[in-house]
Amino acid sequence: MNDDDTDSDVTDRMLLQRMSAGDRVALGILYHSYHGRLCRFLTRLTRRADVIEEVINDCFWIAWQKAGSFHGDSRVSTWLMGIAYRCGLKALRQHGDEPVEDDPRHEERTPAHDLDEDRELRDWLSKGLERLSADQRVVIELVYGVGHTLDDVAVIMQCPVGTVKARLFHARVKLRNVLPGLAGDSARHTESAP
Amino acid sequence: MTFPMDSGKDCVRAWEMMPWVLQDSATREQGAWLEDHLAQCEACRAEFAQQSRLRLALSLPAEVPVDVEAGLGRLLARLDTPEPQEARPRSRAGNWLSRALVAAVLVQALGIGILGVKLWSAGDNPAYRTLSQEPREILPAATPGAIRVVPDACMTLADWNALLHALRLQVVGGPNDVGAYMVAPVSPASTAQHALQQLRTTRGILLAEPVAATP
DSSP: OHHHHHHHHHHHHHHHHHHHHHHHHHHHHHHHHHHHHHHHHHHHHOOHHHHHHHHHHHHHHHHHHHGGOOOOOSOOHHHHHHHHHHHHHHHHHHHHOOOOOOOHHHHHSSSSOOHHHHHHHHHHHHHTTSSSSSHHHHIIIIIIIIIOOOHHHHHHSOOHHHHHHHHHHHHHHHHHOOOOSSSSSSGOOOOOOO | OSSSSSSHHHHHHHHHHHHHTOOOOOOOOHHHHHHHHHHHOOHHHHHHHHHHHHHHHHHOOOOSOOOHHHHHHHHHHHHSSEEEEEEHHHHHHHHHHHHHHHHHHHHHHHHHHHHHHHHHHHHSSSOOOOOSOOOOOGGGGGGGOEEEEEEEETTTTTHHHHHHTTEEEEEEEOOOOOOEEEEEEESTTOHHHHHHHHHHHHTTTEEEEEEEGOH
């Protein structure tokens, strides 16, 4: 955990403390602070905007209810991501699993300021992610996208660190073999290669 | 777990280290070591380039637009709305079950009660008789003017019949183990007392006693 992470966690804890006293302004600050990363995290599970908003609100509703019982065993961000992950899985069971796939409204959804390079990068990424399982996509997002450690991811997904390592390994191998471009054909190998 | 590169331990170490160097959680020494390794290893360099691109792609904002202000507004509105209690449907289902059980118990109790009353009322006067049961003796009180008569064993049937006919009597019971008959006047008009006196004076009648006078 670097200094920035420590500072932001201190701020998050203070916000949680205020929330436990019924401070809705603190809730609004935390909501704004986490909305972007939660949105991106949840798009690895579903493409439906209404479901994403529902999950985010479920997550913060639980955080509002349990703010007083947060003991600080982990960082606030880890705690919140864990709640969001479980709410996301629950939403998937209710609404049906929608893997990452090309959407006919993709062009409409892509922000107008998106540059061609970014659009190309998104397409490149979605080609890889669509080959991964939901759990592998989540691990990739948490490690590369959010920047969590293996221990954090294990807490979020409520599984052993070894399971996280295995998911990360297999996801990386799949991405390496699927994603075109920089790695080059000559560098592609199978999982069974030494 | 095997690694997807045909390299030695250094490549394996580099493979494991890449995500943490990319997210800036590796130590400075680890970062420097990886940098040295990448300078010498083309495969790992290509891998690291792809990993960097992956991180860059994953850091792009979500492409599914979700309005943060609208979402927060709905969340705040939700906080003001009492959550529907999940226990309510359960308790409703519980009530339904309880009521059904109570109704079943009441029906059973009612049935048992009716059966009990029926058995109790039928207990004094059963509507059946087993083959081993003795036929019920005619109650003396039910036959007015009944007389218990023991004729002599030598008395002929003709004499017995003639005597009964003369005294306007009829056999209503017997003979029992000692050969006693129960006789009664044929019609209420006949006098039992007179018949009793006649019987006592008749030869061949060993005993003649009114049933009512029996101790």
